[in-house]
Amino acid sequence: MTGTFSQQAHVRVAIIGGGPSGLRAAAELAGLVDGEVLVIERESAAGGIPRHCAHTGFGIRDLGRSMSGPAYARRLTERAVRAGARVMTSSMVTGWAGERALEVTSPAGRMIVQADVVILATGARERPQPARLIPGARSAGVLTSGELQGLVHLDGRRFGGRAVVVGSELVSWSAVLTLREAGCRTVAMATQAEQREAYGLVGALGRLALRVPVLTSTRVTRVLGQQAVTGVEVEAIDSGERRIIDCEIVVFSADWIPDSELARAAGLRMDAMSKAPVVDTALRTSRPGVFAIGNLLHPVDTADIAALDGAAVVSHVMAFLGGSSMSSDSIDLIAQEPFRWIAPARLRMDARTPPRGRLLAWSDERRYLPTIVATQAGRVIGSVRSPWPCVPGRVFRIPVRVLSGADPAGGPITIGLR
């Protein structure tokens, strides 16, 4: 425990993070739990990342319609509040004061919140330039798409000039749109992937409608400019040839990393590859009564999928609160190339179904019509053929029935492709 405290509170469920996943969990739990459901959100308003995304495309899978990010954020917040959850904003959980006790700082004071259940819903963010080990100066004009959105959408900034966007995932195209709104022209997108990482359709439309050249198999090797950015150096990965693209703005997009500081501070078991806390199919972390949902677990899927995690955690939380004993029967799920990680990464024998009946995975290679194979103790226990390709830069969904032949005593299961 660090610092001093002026208040103490006890709640039934404390949810850290008021993004789509946390808000959805709050909305559903508030009506079921006898006692307080508290959402603790560090920003001045709840809603999470969508609050910063002006474009449409939110809410499709969870609310059955497409709306803008801010509208979606408002809708989810209203639902949680109407259901009876308390949403505490400008309040940051800064650490743990016990197994399920949280240190919280807010303008109202520094307090300890003791909870029977804690749900981590802290989301994910993009790696900035230094974390990608891209050298150069620390110059003005280097942004992530998160910061860019804040500057343009929340703060209304306008700047001209030319930009290079690093990455070509969905969020990268969103950055191109945001740059256009700011009056800045994207002169190139640079991606290490051989083919465009973004959804095929968005990528093709983007290229046509936004006229942005996409440099594939290309990596950014340096940011130029001492005080302000003057350009980036890029390398064609195959030939090793380097050249300089002049620009005043560089946006580092995607390359996600979970906001897992609290998970690690608690000493929870972590996944070395995704750097997320390890959960089982019931979304339980390695500490009893502490659950994790949303992009914290799968950096990064769409907002509606994150919200549906929030719906899926409800029955498991209720089971825990109801005192149903936790069987320790669960098996590790191990990602095998080309998969980098799988979430959930543990199969619980008494709660085998992950949210939406799917395991989420991150692939480092593009494969068409992939066949997913589960192997236990050297024996194939299931395989599923997917009509969807797996593509780097996009979460791949695996029907959990691939594990239906799992033997509770058979040891870890490896999941890969044939």
Added chain:
Amino acid sequence: MSGTLAWVPPGTWPSPDQVYDVTVVGAGLVGAAIARALAGYELSVAILDARDDVGDGTSKANTAILHTGFDATPGTLESRLVRRGYDLLSAYARECGIPVEPTGAVLVAWDDEQQAALPGLRAKASANGYQRTSLIDADEVYAMLPHLGPGVRAGLTVPDESVTCTWTTSLALATDAVRRGAHLLLGAEVLAVDVTGAPARDGDPHDAWTAIRTTRGSIRTRWLVNAAGLGSDHVDRMMGFDRFTITPRKGELLVFDKQSRPLARHIVLPVPSKAGKGVLISPTVYGNLMVGPTAQDIDDRTDTSTTEAGFAFLRDKLAALMPALQDEEITATYAGLRAATEHADYVVDVDANRRYAVAGGIRSTGLTACMAIAEHLIGLVQETGLLEMRERNDLPDAPAMPNLGEAFLRPYQDADRIAADPEYGHVICFCERVTAGEIRDALAATIPPTTLGGLRRRTRVMNGRCQGFFCGAQVRAMLDAAGRDRS
């Protein structure tokens, strides 16, 4: 002159008739320490810097270790001033609230040659007046630093090496100087100096003055002190000397995520050997671990960019030093330029004829030594008998600096402070836990920041793992609003 003008806002310039008693060129650690000490006498003092902020040169990008001076070359001025500086700065840090964490250091030997060098280093420390080192075996090294890679042979402990905050230190010294009445003139690069043209009335050297031409205008001064860091040789030549040349030696560093901090609780120092000076691993007062620096001689005195080669070198060293750290995320990378010269020692000298003093070539120990350099240089000036120096008895208290160190209570952790002023409970920068109250205070301080970099150094805002993903827009808006209020 005492306590008149404090902060000289950008756009204003002293009257051409004003003749300062002393003008210090350079508002880095060394210049700020000198100006502060001079402003303790009944003298009118100006500080000039080419940059828009104090401490914006080499003083902002070092490893921030408060050195005991155990490994200096005995008998040099550097050895003496580092020892003295350690005591002076430690005391001053307590006065101002500059964070200092007494982590201690361990020199780690990885091969025969290095192991054989340890007793010699211990003897050298003794010769430098530092007696608290001890030789330890490999098991004891691992007990102190369990995450070191395999192959440690032995170690030498230096329990008084500490880490501090270089940004707070230069800001404290400059703030103190300004509160004592020194005029701070930023954005003014010295272009030329005219000493010979200065009329000395009746040949009285007390009335002679030097004209300094800068990018913002000219000022007159009786004495000129050169603390221009990487530009100190240029200014020295403007004064008519030809005695040293600066070759910038670049040092690149990697700063690791705070989650890695438990991997090293002490500074891990390399043993200097034929294979060159290795790199160190150091905790930072902000709660990170840091690896570096490299040492690369370069030509461009402004080139503080990091390089592919530098990163590769550091990653390579790290793989052997502390393999577990390789898996941690990198929060920041940066490079600083040491003002190296052809001489093995500091260049601190006074020329009575030209009423001129220089403190140049302060290459890699200037944070520790800065207050001792000031004391020594002012002593030399005093010896000339050409500057009347009466100590003031009306000095303001040392400034109380905001704490940026993790080892001390920070505003976001302080229930009483938040209750008294809720702005200290409003966290703006989530990664570094910087509150709206701290940003507000920095923007209204004696020397306010005018750039994002300046605000970052005063508060740590945006210095964390997300580098502005979450708070960047809001922080820029706060900085801009403060700029509009001032103009």
